[in-house]
Amino acid sequence: MICYGQTDSPCLVNWMDAIVEITVPNKAAWKLFYDMQVILGMANELPIDTVRGQEALYTCNQALDSYDRQDVEKSLQRCLQITHNFLSKEAAPDAHRIIAVGNW
Numbered sequence: 001m002i003c004y005g006q007t008d009s010p011c012l013v014n015w016m017d018a019i020v021e022i023t024v025p026n027k028a029a030w031k032l033f034y035d036m037q038v039i040l041g042m043a044n045e046l047p048i049d050t051v052r053g054q055e056a057l058y059t060c061n062q063a064l065d066s067y068d069r070q071d072v073e074k075s076l077q078r079c080l081q082i083t084h085n086f087l088s089k090e091a092a093p094d095a096h097r098i099i100a101v102g103n104w
Contacts, residue, residue: 032076039083039086040056056086
């Protein structure tokens with residue numbers, strides 16, 4: 001029997017020593033993560049002299065400043081409200097409009 005590349009030792013597996021880790025994802029934290037990814041992308045890609053680029057940078061700063069490690073759930077809700085306010089603003093009237101149609 002070959003076990004991990006060794007031919008002279010038998011494979012002995014003690015299944016009682018196995019460790020299983022179960023995690024429950026924090027959906028609010030993941031939503032904030034993706035919101036911040038989008039806003040940081042906007043802050044990095046928009047020209048520095050545009051209002052929207054400056055607002056994106058300010059929103060990231062505001063969200064990070066409002067996070068409190070002592071009260072995670074409430075601070076996540078505050079941060080999500082800040083990012084939601086930024087992301088729900090309409091684009092400038094002269095901005096490009098992109099429409100995607102497709103099948104999954």
